[in-house]
Amino acid sequence: MDLKSGLPFWLIKNGLAKDYDTLDENTETEVLIIGSGITGALVAHFLCEAGVKCVIADKRMASTGSTTASTAQLQYEIDVYLHELIEIIGEEKAAKAYKMCLESIFTLQKIIGQMGIDGEFEMKSCLNLASDKTGANTLRREYKARKKHGLPCELLDKKQLKEKFNIDRELALYNDCSAIIDTFKLCTQILEYHKKKSGLKVYSHTEIVSIEHKRNGIVALTQKGNSIKAKKVVAAPGYESENLLDEKVMRLHSTYVLVSKPIKEATFWNEKCLIWETARPYIYIRSTADNRVMVGGFDEPFYDPKRRDKLMARKNSYILKRFHKLFPDIQIETDFYWCGTFGETKDGLPFIGEHENHPNMYFALGYGGNGITFSVIAAEIIRDLYLGKKTETELFAFGR
Numbered sequence: 311m312d313l314k315s316g317l318p319f320w321l322i323k324n325g326l327a328k329d330y331d332t333l334d335e336n337t338e339t340e341v342l343i344i345g346s347g348i349t350g351a352l353v354a355h356f357l358c359e360a361g362v363k364c365v366i367a368d369k370r371m372a373s374t375g376s377t378t379a380s381t382a383q384l385q386y387e388i389d390v391y392l393h394e395l396i397e398i399i400g401e402e403k404a405a406k407a408y409k410m411c412l413e414s415i416f417t418l419q420k421i422i423g424q425m426g427i428d429g430e431f432e433m434k435s436c437l438n439l440a441s442d443k444t445g446a447n448t449l450r451r452e453y454k455a456r457k458k459h460g461l462p463c464e465l466l467d468k469k470q471l472k473e474k475f476n477i478d479r480e481l482a483l484y485n486d487c488s489a490i491i492d493t494f495k496l497c498t499q500i501l502e503y504h505k506k507k508s509g510l511k512v513y514s515h516t517e518i519v520s521i522e523h524k525r526n527g528i529v530a531l532t533q534k535g536n537s538i539k540a541k542k543v544v545a546a547p548g549y550e551s552e553n554l555l556d557e558k559v560m561r562l563h564s565t566y567v568l569v570s571k572p573i574k575e576a577t578f579w580n581e582k583c584l585i586w587e588t589a590r591p592y593i594y595i596r597s598t599a600d601n602r603v604m605v606g607g608f609d610e611p612f613y614d615p616k617r618r619d620k621l622m623a624r625k626n627s628y629i630l631k632r633f634h635k636l637f638p639d640i641q642i643e644t645d646f647y648w649c650g651t652f653g654e655t656k657d658g659l660p661f662i663g664e665h666e667n668h669p670n671m672y673f674a675l676g677y678g679g680n681g682i683t684f685s686v687i688a689a690e691i692i693r694d695l696y697l698g699k700k701t702e703t704e705l706f707a708f709g710r
């Protein structure tokens with residue numbers, strides 16, 4: 311699958327990471343992880359910390375799938391608002407999903423600290439702006455639902471928004487429990503950390519083309535004809551799950567991102583908070599560690615790389631225009647832009663755990679705008695499943 315085009319900022323900023331060998335012999339391990347993106351890396355982290363021997367196989371150069379294209383905003387609020395999710399899956403489950411997302415941000419902060427890496431993790435505040443009257447009503451309903459379930463948020467009115475952020479909008483939801491990272495850097499740091507500390511083996515350019523399910527495990531075959539024998543296999547293939555799962559669980563979309571030239575510190579909006587809006591298509595905004603503005607959005611509801619790429623320059627100008635409308639006093643110029651594919655599920659929640667047709671296999675499919683928080687949740691659940699511990703198996707189950 312063609313996951314992205316253009317110049318993803320993270321690859322330029324960090325340069326290509328260390329590459330790993332391609333598997334050229336048969337091997338054996340406890341857990342085989344398919345995919346070396348942020349999901350595979352986090353799954354490896356939690357399993358390695360529990361003393362489980364892992365091998366990661368990736369068909370690309372390590373960590374160069376969607377993880378390099380991400381804008382990497384960590385928010386507990388998912389694509390589907392809490393009050394809408396309550397209508398789809400019920401109050402208790404919806405609140406639980408939101409709380410797990412909130413918790414996952416602090417979990418990530420904690421494990422980054424424990425590993426002594428940084429991944430440019432930084433806690434941030436976040437504004438969800440009402441784009442119009444309907445948006446304002448949506449946010450009022452959302453505020454009630456979040457408050458009821460003890461989720462951190464404040465409602466800011468027009469005056470407060472103007473005074474504090476110099477933003478001219480009717481209403482916004484505000485929280486100070488969000489974060490930003492450099493996902494590509496974090497991902498490659500985790501792989502290197504566990505390669506050294508836990509003997510994690512990573513193979514790049516090693517595609518898994520088939521999985522044979524045995525009574526006590528699996529045997530995976532690579533495109534070069536080598537086998538990997540394991541007790542369990544974790545599928546963390548990002549949006550390329552079609553060869554590993556006999557079920558369609560998401561719809562693919564295209565999305566666009568630009569990164570500005572660095573701007574002066576004093577030019578930024580207050581708190582350099584994350585910003586997104588109720589409008590569809592929306593834009594979402596963050597800053598980078600070197601004082602650039604990163605703006606994404608203007609999604610299109612299709613997967614068609616040629617069509618997607620043709621729109622890239624036009625989308626860049628739409629995004630710039632929308633940014634300048636919001637912040638007429640902050641002039642930015644594009645330095646990099648790219649586009650990517652992402653997947654969305656009906657209820658905005660990921661698919662994590664076992665599937666009845668795939669014994670000895672766990673899935674970590676963190677689809678949606680909050681894929682990275684879902685990666686953290688998936689990694690913890692899969693570790694618990696492997697260790698036979700009680701864990702969340704219903705909320706993100708297939709066939710729910």
Ligand SMILES: Cc1cc2nc3c(=O)[nH]c(=O)nc-3n(C[C@H](O)[C@H](O)[C@H](O)COP(=O)(O)OP(=O)(O)OC[C@H]3O[C@@H](n4cnc5c(N)ncnc54)[C@H](O)[C@@H]3O)c2cc1C
Nearest residue numbers: 345347348349369375376377380383518548650680681682
């Ligand atoms: C433009 C854009 C902006 C985004 N912004 C955000 C955001 O702000 N916040 C957020 O939380 N999320 C965001 N996301 C989503 C987030 O980036 C993804 O959820 C996350 O990167 C997915 O990581 P992954 O490891 O699951 O997938 P990937 O990074 O794609 O890794 C999967 C890997 O599996 C490998 N693979 C697949 N099939 C096989 C096979 N058969 N054999 C071997 N290897 C295989 C691939 O080569 C790939 O490297 C964004 C996504 C995009 C595209």
